[in-house]
Amino acid sequence: xxxxxxxxxxxxxxxxxxxxxxxxxxxxxxxxxxxxxxxxxxxxxxxxxxxxxxxxxxxxxxxxxxxxxxxxxxxxxxxxxxxxxxxxxxxxxxxx
Amino acid sequence: xxxxxxxxxxxxxxxxxxxxxxxxxxxxxxxxxxxxxxxxxxxxxxxxxxxxxxxxxxxxxxxxxxxxxxxxxxxxxxxxxxxxxxxxxxxxxxxxxxxxxxxxxxxxxxxxxxxxxxxxxxxxxxxxxxxxxxxxxxxxxxxxxxxxxxxxxxxxxxxxxxxxxxxxxxxxxxxxxxxxxxxxxxxxxxxxxxxxxxxxxxxxxxxxxxxxxxxxxxxxxxxxxxxxxxxxxxxxxxxxxxxxxxxxxxxxxxxxxxxxxxxxxxxxxxxxxxxxxxxxxxxxxxxxxxxxxxxxxxxxxxxxxxxxxxxxxxxxxxxxxxxxxxxxxxxxxxxxxxx
Numbered sequence: 001x002x003x004x005x006x007x008x009x010x011x012x013x014x015x016x017x018x019x020x021x022x023x024x025x026x027x028x029x030x031x032x033x034x035x036x037x038x039x040x041x042x043x044x045x046x047x048x049x050x051x052x053x054x055x056x057x058x059x060x061x062x063x064x065x066x067x068x069x070x071x072x073x074x075x076x077x078x079x080x081x082x083x084x085x086x087x088x089x090x091x092x093x094x095x096x
Numbered sequence: 097x098x099x100x101x102x103x104x105x106x107x108x109x110x111x112x113x114x115x116x117x118x119x120x121x122x123x124x125x126x127x128x129x130x131x132x133x134x135x136x137x138x139x140x141x142x143x144x145x146x147x148x149x150x151x152x153x154x155x156x157x158x159x160x161x162x163x164x165x166x167x168x169x170x171x172x173x174x175x176x177x178x179x180x181x182x183x184x185x186x187x188x189x190x191x192x193x194x195x196x197x198x199x200x201x202x203x204x205x206x207x208x209x210x211x212x213x214x215x216x217x218x219x220x221x222x223x224x225x226x227x228x229x230x231x232x233x234x235x236x237x238x239x240x241x242x243x244x245x246x247x248x249x250x251x252x253x254x255x256x257x258x259x260x261x262x263x264x265x266x267x268x269x270x271x272x273x274x275x276x277x278x279x280x281x282x283x284x285x286x287x288x289x290x291x292x293x294x295x296x297x298x299x300x301x302x303x304x305x306x307x308x309x310x311x312x313x314x315x316x317x318x319x320x321x322x323x324x325x326x327x328x329x330x331x332x333x334x335x336x337x338x339x340x341x342x343x344x345x346x347x348x349x350x351x352x353x354x355x356x357x358x359x360x361x362x363x364x365x366x367x368x369x370x371x372x373x374x375x376x377x378x379x380x381x382x383x384x385x386x387x388x389x390x391x392x393x394x395x396x397x398x399x400x401x402x403x404x405x406x407x408x409x410x411x412x413x414x415x416x417x418x419x420x421x422x423x424x425x426x427x428x429x430x431x432x433x434x435x
Contacts, residue, residue, distance in 0.1 A: 006099040027097035052213025063345035
């Protein structure tokens, strides 16, 4: 029920009743989305959609920032892993 | 898909689990509030990735589960009327009432239709002016804006044959109810990301403060949930109890003000006693502004028919206790099997 997924807005237009609607692409599946609650969104933005309503614009800077922090954690973890790493051996072999 | 695939990265998940293991010094009991989070946890096996010291208790955030038997019976009574087209999200079709479920009623000739969005009901209402179109408006705060908009648009477009059966539930009183139970074991919460997309998370700050529990507003992908667990455990280990936001890519502290405004105009907070606690639901707002009033269309539809009390009359707090108990029972069975 609380399922909401991000989709990319590919079209914005008002319907015959003046309701602000749009089309969002969800990995190839295109659905009609009501944009009345997200007046700020533009074509090309990602929106979080629940039961046909865009509830929020996906903040790409926040997403990138959070993911960068997490990725750093992953890389730190990799630096912590010493000993035998078959991948580094392979890369070393390739580079020589 | 962008904003989904990168939050399912297995290597990153392993690193977060390693970090959770590294900082955990004692057992902790966490509750994920939302049914969607529970779905991800089970689907991706996140509970099995976590160390034994972290116990996840599944929370009350499934609107289908918390809808009362009385309300389901009322829906079924309305759906059986020959002058009604009864519309519902697919989730509710197999949920049993005292006698039947909506699918059985449909097989017996009731006009029951599944809709993707409540706004779709307006099209059905326009196409069937001789019928009363009723939508079963269940859901937490995430779904309330969609239902409120369907009412607002019905009013605006002069659609008289559209009604909704309101059965909304609120999350913060449910969390407070769990924490007030003398048998509560939950020490930290993964807060409901999509509810907070609408409502913001300031409502949770007094709860975290009063009950001294960390609440981390959390998303729904595996990386989101693991990071939510990590942030909650960090707080528990350091003895802090604040509201944090793991899901800032869609959640802001104040939520979506435009959506809140219409929800508050159309609905008002009410007691919804059966599977929740007092002041935990929403019903139509009788003091709604003129742009909303009478949006129910036509006369109220009476729901005569069998209604029974919820077996056990469980509150959410009790439900939580039950789920904790059932987990303990399952663990006992496991350990007995091992022996």
